Amino acid sequence: xxxxxxxxxxxxxxxxxxxxxxxxxxxxxxxxxxxxxxxxxxxxxxxxxxxxxxxxxxxxxxxxxxxxxxxxxxxxxxxxxxxxxxxxxxxxxx
Numbered sequence: 001x002x003x004x005x006x007x008x009x010x011x012x013x014x015x016x017x018x019x020x021x022x023x024x025x026x027x028x029x030x031x032x033x034x035x036x037x038x039x040x041x042x043x044x045x046x047x048x049x050x051x052x053x054x055x056x057x058x059x060x061x062x063x064x065x066x067x068x069x070x071x072x073x074x075x076x077x078x079x080x081x082x083x084x085x086x087x088x089x090x091x092x093x094x
Contacts, residue, residue: 014039028079044077 006026009018015036024031027042034042045054054074076084 008039008043010039016042026076026078026084028082045074046077048073048075048083 004022005020006023007018007020008016008023011017015038016034017036019027019031019034019042021031024034027034029042046052047054078084
């Protein structure tokens, strides 16, 4: 059974070290084109009300050891410009 949750593991410099097959399908990107790329190259999060890009919170999580939640109106814009609801999930340093 395949996971239907997007999983992305990033290093301390916010470069993608792993992403699962569901994430590749969701983002319309191949694993080869995503690995070792920056978060901003692969994942485009925007405020659905304003269209403004949301900054990558991963560096704050790593450097400040904090938990961050995305705004409720966050959407993911895929490589094919499809807008996908991005559920609010906490990010934390593991």
